[in-house]
Amino acid sequence: MTGLLVAMVLSLASPLDPAREAYQSGELAQARAELEAVLYPLRLDDDGLEAEAHLLLAATYHAQEDPSRAENEVVLGLAASRDATLDPLVYPPDFIAFVERVRTVHGERIAALAAARRRPILVPPVLASPGAVPERPAAPAVATVSRGWYLVPFGVGHFQHGKHAKGTVLAVSQGAFFALSAASLGGALALRGDDGLYSAGDAGKARGLNVSYLAGAYAFAALYAYGVLDGFLSSPEGAGERAR
Structure with a gap:
């Protein structure tokens, strides 16, 4: 004690x-x-x-x-x-x-x-749990270009899918034949008389304009069909995605 x-x-x-x-x-x-x-x-x-x-x-x-x-x-x-x-x-x-x-x-x-x-009060850092997996950054958003654009003439579908060379060729050629066909048709219709017939002097000229109109229309249709087929065959489903 x-x-x-x-x-x-x-x-x-x-x-x-x-x-x-x-x-x-x-x-x-x-x-x-x-x-x-x-x-x-x-x-x-x-x-x-x-x-x-x-x-x-x-x-x-x-x-x-x-x-x-x-x-x-x-x-x-x-x-x-x-x-x-x-x-x-x-x-x-x-x-x-x-x-x-x-x-x-x-x-x-x-x-x-x-x-x-005075000693500063230090706050301990927050440690991640051992099993935590770091989050990956989100992938950039993408916009899918529809193949339906190939149904639009003048190479629009090719431009939308980034095929600028083919798009330019189709736009120029289809535009030229479309303009030729439209101008020929307009000229042939302008030569018709009130009765819807051509005069004897305009018959030969009208014949040439009709031929030119049909040739331009067929050429435009062929180029349009080529553009659609080329686009659908060269761009399978899912292709044509581009970053937004």
Whole structure:
């Protein structure tokens, strides 16, 4: 039981108690040694204790008439805990006034050191599950060109399916024969009289125009049939897809 009580008392004891007692007893060298041992390197894991240690060491330097070191320790102590207060029963009034002066003069430096002490909170990255399969990018949309375009004359179907050379040939040739046939028919009809018959002088000319009309019509029909067959035979179902 006695050992348990001793352990509890030791656990509640502050690591700064020896230095505090030495300072209050006037043993400044011992207090300085105790405080420097726990601050350099730092052996305290609590900001409040660290601030108290720096201020107590500053008070020791101040009592030893070393104001530059005392001022630096005050800055470090206030940066560790800006709300740190001094017990007037422990520290003399001149040192308390010294601390307040340093707090005012070096306010920006204290704030900068306090901000540098704050550690950023890192958010752990979200890891994908081991069995997750990365999604593939969607395939580009395609538009299928209908083979029904081959039923349109003048090479329209070939142009729609990207066969520009054949489309140009069919457009020119079909257009020429269509124009010849239409012009011949128009001329032959214009030579007819009111009774629908040709005069003796226009009969030969009308005969030639009719022949030209029929020849152009047959040639146009042949080229149209060729274009349709060529398109359907050279473009099986499903061909002619082009990216949108």
